[in-house]
Amino acid sequence: EKAKWPKETVDLWAKLSKKEANDIETIQRSIVHHVTTTLARAAYNMDNFSAYQAVALSTRDRLISRWNETQGQLSKIDPKRVYYLSLEFLLGRSMDNALLNMGLKGTYDKSIEKLGFNMEDIIESEVDAALGNGGLGRLAACYMDSLATLDYPAWGYGLRYNYGIFQQRIVDGYQTEYPDYWLNFDNPWELARLDISIQIGFGGHVQTTQDEYGVTRHNWVPGQSVQAIAYDVPIPGYDTENCNNIRLWRSKPTRVFDLTSFNEGNYEKSVEDATNAEKITSVLYPNDNTMAGKELRLKQQYFWTAASLHDIVRRFKKSMREWSDFPDQVAIQLNDTHPTLAIVELQRLLVDEEMLSWDDAWEIVTKTFAFTNHTVLPEAMEKWSVPMFEYLLPRHLQIIFDINLFFLQKVEKKVPNDRGLLNRMSIIEEAQPQQIRMAHLAVVGSHKVNGVAALHSNLIKTTIFKDFVEYYGEEKFINMTNGVTPRRWLHQSNPQLSALITQTLGNDKWLKDLSLLKGLAAKTGDAAFRKKWMTIKRNNKVRLAELIKERCQVEVSPDALFDVQVKRIHEYKRQFMNILSVIHRYRTIKSMTAAQKASVQPRVVIFGGKAAPGYYIAKLVIKLINSVAAVVNQDPAVGDLLKVVFIPDYNVSVAEVIVPASDISQHISTAGTEASGTSNMKFVLNGGLIIGTLDGANVEILEEVGEDNIFIFGCMAHEVEDIRHAQRYRGVPMDPALQGVISAIEKGTFEDPKIFQPLISTLTVGKDFYLISSDFASYIAANQQVDAAYKKQEEWSKKSILCTAHMGKFSSDRSVKEYADEIWNIKPYSVEDEGHL
Numbered sequence: 001e002k003a004k005w006p007k008e009t010v011d012l013w014a015k016l017s018k019k020e021a022n023d024i025e026t027i028q029r030s031i032v033h034h035v036t037t038t039l040a041r042a043a044y045n046m047d048n049f050s051a052y053q054a055v056a057l058s059t060r061d062r063l064i065s066r067w068n069e070t071q072g073q074l075s076k077i078d079p080k081r082v083y084y085l086s087l088e089f090l091l092g093r094s095m096d097n098a099l100l101n102m103g104l105k106g107t108y109d110k111s112i113e114k115l116g117f118n119m120e121d122i123i124e125s126e127v128d129a130a131l132g133n134g135g136l137g138r139l140a141a142c143y144m145d146s147l148a149t150l151d152y153p154a155w156g157y158g159l160r161y162n163y164g165i166f167q168q169r170i171v172d173g174y175q176t177e178y179p180d181y182w183l184n185f186d187n188p189w190e191l192a193r194l195d196i197s198i199q200i201g202f203g204g205h206v207q208t209t210q211d212e213y214g215v216t217r218h219n220w221v222p223g224q225s226v227q228a229i230a231y232d233v234p235i236p237g238y239d240t241e242n243c244n245n246i247r248l249w250r251s252k253p254t255r256v257f258d259l260t261s262f263n264e265g266n267y268e269k270s271v272e273d274a275t276n277a278e279k280i281t282s283v284l285y286p287n288d289n290t291m292a293g294k295e296l297r298l299k300q301q302y303f304w305t306a307a308s309l310h311d312i313v314r315r316f317k318k319s320m321r322e323w324s325d326f327p328d329q330v331a332i333q334l335n336d337t338h339p340t341l342a343i344v345e346l347q348r349l350l351v352d353e354e355m356l357s358w359d360d361a362w363e364i365v366t367k368t369f370a371f372t373n374h375t376v377l378p379e380a381m382e383k384w385s386v387p388m389f390e391y392l393l394p395r396h397l398q399i400i401f402d403i404n405l406f407f408l409q410k411v412e413k414k415v416p417n418d419r420g421l422l423n424r425m426s427i428i429e430e431a432q433p434q435q436i437r438m439a440h441l442a443v444v445g446s447h448k449v450n451g452v453a454a455l456h457s458n459l460i461k462t463t464i465f466k467d468f469v470e471y472y473g474e475e476k477f478i479n480m481t482n483g484v485t486p487r488r489w490l491h492q493s494n495p496q497l498s499a500l501i502t503q504t505l506g507n508d509k510w511l512k513d514l515s516l517l518k519g520l521a522a523k524t525g526d527a528a529f530r531k532k533w534m535t536i537k538r539n540n541k542v543r544l545a546e547l548i549k550e551r552c553q554v555e556v557s558p559d560a561l562f563d564v565q566v567k568r569i570h571e572y573k574r575q576f577m578n579i580l581s582v583i584h585r586y587r588t589i590k591s592m593t594a595a596q597k598a599s600v601q602p603r604v605v606i607f608g609g610k611a612a613p614g615y616y617i618a619k620l621v622i623k624l625i626n627s628v629a630a631v632v633n634q635d636p637a638v639g640d641l642l643k644v645v646f647i648p649d650y651n652v653s654v655a656e657v658i659v660p661a662s663d664i665s666q667h668i669s670t671a672g673t674e675a676s677g678t679s680n681m682k683f684v685l686n687g688g689l690i691i692g693t694l695d696g697a698n699v700e701i702l703e704e705v706g707e708d709n710i711f712i713f714g715c716m717a718h719e720v721e722d723i724r725h726a727q728r729y730r731g732v733p734m735d736p737a738l739q740g741v742i743s744a745i746e747k748g749t750f751e752d753p754k755i756f757q758p759l760i761s762t763l764t765v766g767k768d769f770y771l772i773s774s775d776f777a778s779y780i781a782a783n784q785q786v787d788a789a790y791k792k793q794e795e796w797s798k799k800s801i802l803c804t805a806h807m808g809k810f811s812s813d814r815s816v817k818e819y820a821d822e823i824w825n826i827k828p829y830s831v832e833d834e835g836h837l
């Protein structure tokens with residue numbers, strides 16, 4: 001089209017599509033323009049929320065310019081791209097982050113202030129985009145920030161759920177769930193691409209024919225279809241013009257399909273089918289580290305992987321390259337097993353639709369995909385029942401059986417006559433009914449498999465993937481230790497500390513090279529610096545105390561030690577052990593004389609986190625925490641020596657207040673169960689010490705900060721099985737301190753003890769699967785060391801500074817660079833760098 005335009009038209013377009021200026025007046029104009037036209041409001045009936053909307057729209061205009069520029073330049077260069085497939089992107093709020101990353105926060109601050117509003121209030125009006133459960137979803141969000149910041153050509157692909165993770169309210173101490181209506185008001189951070197719509201089939205049957213050469217061809221004829229509509233979420237990098245994309249799919253009924261039902265004269269059925277189509281992307285499954293096995297979840301997985309692959313393949317085809325070039329243009333990272341069907345879908349497209357031979361197709365597939373494993377917990381391993389799968393995806397089932405057949409034939413050739421081995425390695429589990437093991441399929445269909453922390457990556461090699469390591473060799477199984485973005489988790493959430501660090505190091509380069517934080521280590525001897533450091537921590541504690549007052553109606557002193565455990569509620573994370581130790585602390589204080597009490601270190605124990613709605617035991621833990629809090633907080637014998645709070649509805653924006661305010665945080669999973677953890681990194685980055693087991697990334701944090709700056713306790717991963725065995729068969733008695741705590745609960749110190757009986761039962765000898773009893777004594781001792789260390793404030797401030805100073809390794813910039821170099825083989829392209837054009 002453009003070729004036909006006269007020169008003056010082309011010039012006019014070029015002139016008018018220049019980027020907007022970023023001076024105060026232009027920004028104010030754009031805000032007022034959005035107020036008066038987009039929102040159709042007048043200045044006199046503006047509230048904080050409409051001010052937020054207008055500022056968001058003005059910010060978005062600037063994001064879109066960068067997005068267009070980046071994507072336009074990249075489609076010309078057409079470099080190898082990485083596609084990050086994740087069912088969860090836990091983005092949280094966008095406005096503050098977008099302004100900081102684009103370097104516009106200061107200008108917007110001033111622009112807004114003169115228009116009669118205050119930035120902080122406006123920021124508070126934004127609702128979180130909560131399209132994730134916990135660590136896995138937030139990791140995807142941190143990786144997107146780092147990929148954009150480092151100028152990597154990368155796209156995320158996910159689902160646009162109408163409802164994100166449920167809202168949690170506490171009623172009578174119990175968790176209750178409410179829907180998360182995050183789209184009730186327009187979402188300014190997305191662009192609907194109504195022109196990008198892809199048909200996705202389900203069900204039906206497979207036609208088998210012979211082609212002219214006598215080759216058998218399979219053609220899947222779906223029984224139903226739905227439409228996938230694209231919504232794009234721009235992701236700006238920090239201190240770069242580059243702006244990447246997350247494409248989220250929304251399901252809609254197809255026109256064609258509506259017509260079929262209509263022609264059959266069944267209007268009601270056509271409406272029902274339409275509603276069913278929309279259901280696919282209606283809700284995020286609220287399970288963290290557990291598999292629910294619901295049909296709708298499988299539909300989500302196929303809908304999303306098929307739409308994403310279609311999009312990726314369409315982009316590849318524009319370049320007119322050979323199919324064998326596909327892995328040189330495309331890397332696809334599978335975030336856990338959730339997108340494993342993409343492996344099968346690509347094989348199907350190449351063999352059934354593009355007519356490649358099975359072997360050629362399979363070589364392309366395995367060179368393209370790589371797989372990240374995030375857990376070893378058996379209850380989290382995805383398995384799909386074969387009959388259900390066949391009903392939804394008959395052709396894909398055939399392909400999986402073929403992949404498995406060819407794979408097992410090779411195993412048999414390498415290791416003959418070992419039926420046990422074939423059974424263990426098979427993608428199909430011979431159960432009643434048969435099950436598809438998605439982790440095995442992901443390993444077989446990928447060229448690299450990684451764990452998310454050193455300990456975890458080693459563990460998967462000796463447990464769930466042991467046979468695969470022996471078959472493929474060590475090189476396929478690697479470690480990529482998780483990381484977090486310092487932009488959101490320090491610069492944005494802890495602005496005072498960020499400013500102090502920049503001032504101390506002389507510039508803000510550390511925000512793009514976190515290893516520079518080590519320059520802070522030299523400052524531990526500087527008393528004035530230490531004072532500034534600790535004043536900032538106290539300011540952050542005051543801010544958290546205000547949030548606690550508002551949400552829990554409890555007054556806490558910012559001079560007490562703030563002890564935090566915020567994360568999903570799960571038995572393996574042992575919030576139960578934490579609250580039991582709090583009861584122990586309570587009983588100890590109660591038994592003290594006034595003189596003894598004078599030397600107790602005051603502590604505020606802060607909990608937060610959601611339990612999966614169907615996870616009965618986890619929900620009881622929340623109830624116990626709240627029951628203990630109710631008794632402790634009003635006991636005059638305890639006063640400020642101990643306070644306990646459960647902050648409801650823990651999410652990303654609440655974490656941004658909690659993380660900078662912690663003195664000590666708890667990362668106390670049974671060794672070998674927490675694959676990595678990422679909040680541990682965020683707390684230490686903000687000068688908070690941690691108490692933890694030798695699990696996940698704690699091990700590497702210990703290596704970096706040194707044993708004087710971390711509190712480690714409990715058994716090691718390799719000891720766990722022996723301890724369980726001893727408990728079961730040698731009847732090891734319960735820890736005496738723990739016994740005392742249990743008796744107190746059973747005596748009714750905290751509400752009707754009958755309520756907590758199922759919880760207590762998990763501890764009785766032989767059943768204490770998470771080893772609360774055997775770790776209890778060392779846990780109590782470690783907490784006493786924390787108290788003693790905190791009393792020496794000068795020493796503590798040095799530890800706090802050293803913690804931050806040694807966190808360089810845990811930037812997600814380091815993580816994505818390792819992925820880019822060792823798995824994806826992609827290079828950065830900076831959009832300003834005209835040399836690439």
Ligand code: CR6
Nearest residue numbers: 135136374375452674675676677678
């Ligand atoms: N639940 C791990 O449990 C890890 C994240 C991100 C988890 C956690 O230790 O830090 O992934 N696993 O790698 C899964 O979600 C399966 C998580 O968030």
